[in-house]
Amino acid sequence: MTHVIPVFKREFLGYFRSPVAYVFLVVFLMAAVGLAFFLGRFFDAGQATLESFFVFHPWLFLFLIPAAGMRLWSEEKRTGTIELLFTLPLTTLEAVVSKYLAAWAFLCVAIALTFPMALTVGYLGDPDWGIILTSYMGSMLMAGSYLGVCSLMSALTKNQVISFVLSVIVCLILLFLGWSVFNELLEAYLPQFLADVLANFSFITHFEPFTKGIIDPSDVVFFLSLTGFTLFLNVVALER
Amino acid sequence: MIEVSNLSKSYGTKPAVSGVSFRVQQGDILGFLGPNGAGKSTTMKMITGFLQPSSGTAKVGGIDVAVDPVGVKRQVGYLPESAPAYGEMTVLEFLEFIAESRGFRGADRKAPVERALRLTHLITVQHQTIETLSKGFKQRVGFAQALLHDPDVLILDEPTDGLDPNQKNEVRALIKELAQEKAVVLSTHILEEVEAICTRIILISEGKVVVDETPAEFQARQPGARLDEIFASLTKSDV
Ligand SMILES: Nc1ncnc2c1ncn2[C@@H]1O[C@H](COP(=O)(O)OP(=O)(O)OP(=O)(O)O)[C@@H](O)[C@H]1O
Numbered sequence: 001m002t003h004v005i006p007v008f009k010r011e012f013l014g015y016f017r018s019p020v021a022y023v024f025l026v027v028f029l030m031a032a033v034g035l036a037f038f039l040g041r042f043f044d045a046g047q048a049t050l051e052s053f054f055v056f057h058p059w060l061f062l063f064l065i066p067a068a069g070m071r072l073w074s075e076e077k078r079t080g081t082i083e084l085l086f087t088l089p090l091t092t093l094e095a096v097v098s099k100y101l102a103a104w105a106f107l108c109v110a111i112a113l114t115f116p117m118a119l120t121v122g123y124l125g126d127p128d129w130g131i132i133l134t135s136y137m138g139s140m141l142m143a144g145s146y147l148g149v150c151s152l153m154s155a156l157t158k159n160q161v162i163s164f165v166l167s168v169i170v171c172l173i174l175l176f177l178g179w180s181v182f183n184e185l186l187e188a189y190l191p192q193f194l195a196d197v198l199a200n201f202s203f204i205t206h207f208e209p210f211t212k213g214i215i216d217p218s219d220v221v222f223f224l225s226l227t228g229f230t231l232f233l234n235v236v237a238l239e240r
Numbered sequence: 241m242i243e244v245s246n247l248s249k250s251y252g253t254k255p256a257v258s259g260v261s262f263r264v265q266q267g268d269i270l271g272f273l274g275p276n277g278a279g280k281s282t283t284m285k286m287i288t289g290f291l292q293p294s295s296g297t298a299k300v301g302g303i304d305v306a307v308d309p310v311g312v313k314r315q316v317g318y319l320p321e322s323a324p325a326y327g328e329m330t331v332l333e334f335l336e337f338i339a340e341s342r343g344f345r346g347a348d349r350k351a352p353v354e355r356a357l358r359l360t361h362l363i364t365v366q367h368q369t370i371e372t373l374s375k376g377f378k379q380r381v382g383f384a385q386a387l388l389h390d391p392d393v394l395i396l397d398e399p400t401d402g403l404d405p406n407q408k409n410e411v412r413a414l415i416k417e418l419a420q421e422k423a424v425v426l427s428t429h430i431l432e433e434v435e436a437i438c439t440r441i442i443l444i445s446e447g448k449v450v451v452d453e454t455p456a457e458f459q460a461r462q463p464g465a466r467l468d469e470i471f472a473s474l475t476k477s478d479v
């Protein structure tokens with residue numbers, strides 16, 4: 001697995017070699033903070049928590065992670081560099097994992113850069129730092145699962161627009177399954193247990209506990225296994 | 241060093257390569273000829289392990305590419321058609337990445353990268369990003385990348401494409417020099433190139449080997465005729 005290092009490095013630094021990374025970071029920060037302030041009424045709530053900030057992450061990720069992940073494999077296919085990558089002495093799994101980890105590290109940087117939000121809350125009040133920490137963990141884990149889906153979709157096509165649209169659609173489904181409005185709708189038409197099973201596949205259902213300070217192993221397992229599964233399909237899609 | 245037997249590849253139902261077999265020994269420079277769409281690039285992609293054959297086997301240094309693709313990739317230097325590279329990197333960054341991926345870590349990277357830069361005359365542009373290079377220079381970056389780890393086998397898909405006449409001659413001389421302890425397969429549309437450096441010619445047409453002989457034997461098919469006339473008479477079926 002030492003083969004992972006060069007590709008990871010190239011890929012991660014690659015983000016910063018083009019303006020795309022900086023544009024992405026600025027948009028990400030503005031959207032994350034903007035949603036919390038304007039939709040989440042961050043200040044009006046009068047509480048020293050970041051809940052109104054984290055509650056939007058599943059929605060924010062819905063568009064921003066496909067935007068970051070759409071080029072992952074599509075670009076390699078379009079420019080032909082995939083031929084270079086797959087004639088270097090590394091396995092498909094190693095290539096998939098190293099590119100995935102680089103993109104995930106980049107997203108984690110973006111998420112970590114919102115930390116001034118936490119500092120603001122800490123300055124204005126007396127927040128529960130444990131909850132803030134678990135919320136960040138949950139957010140990064142969830143970002144990983146979104147990215148797994150996006151990486152898989154981008155391996156299916158050399159067209160970045162198609163890759164983006166497919167990713168948004170699949171992520172939207174995974175998101176909607178746990179959205180309360182949609183859930184009530186499901187429960188009205190489906191037997192309770194089926195609605196529950198479906199809701200169990202949602203990002204929101206598994207993310208919410210983190211924002212309340214709870215690390216439930218089953219939520220961690222959900223995100224990790226969803227990521228693992230999409231990466232497995234990613235390898236299959238590339239070897240086909 | 242390279243053993244290809246009965247290699248076939250279809251895209252969907254359309255055959256691109258059907259039943260190609262040949263061997264290449266150390267010291268050989270095999271010239272791959274054939275009209276556009278004959279299946280030259282497809283055959284090369286299968287030998288390098290980038291594409292899986294529909295049937296047949298390709299072995300490099302005794303290793304079957306279907307069994308141990310990484311083992312084959314370690315021994316092969318490959319220049320893909322139109323020399324793809326990561327455009328946002330500088331030439332030096334790119335070659336350092338290739339060196340690292342090929343197992344040269346830290347300070348060990350320096351020597352092979354410098355050798356590759358020197359052999360392909362890229363020292364003056366080493367700090368320029370690849371996307372800003374002219375076509376010929378991009379082609380040289382692809383060539384540098386292929387020979388960086390001093391592989392036993394070189395597979396070059398149109399290596400002189402886009403080079404100026406001086407560079408063409410340089411590259412041919414370089415290939416000839418390197419080939420003494422390597423096996424080389426190159427594809428080209430320049431028939432003089434074959435005459436100048438190749439020790440063997442394979443002509444493929446519609447996915448099948450039509451000719452496998454030395455340049456002298458090829459010329460002897462029609463004494464006095466130009467090579468392109470012989471080429472035309474052997475491949476005119478698709479006109
Ligand atoms: N990805 C692909 N999907 C479908 N068909 C393909 C694909 N790649 C190549 N082909 C077909 O396979 C055949 C062989 O193509 P190949 O690229 O090997 O030709 P070539 O001999 O290298 O031609 P050229 O001299 O133009 O480089 C062509 O008919 C081509 O259309």
Ligand SMILES: [Mg+2]
Pocket residue numbers: 280281282321397
């Ligand atoms: Mg070709």
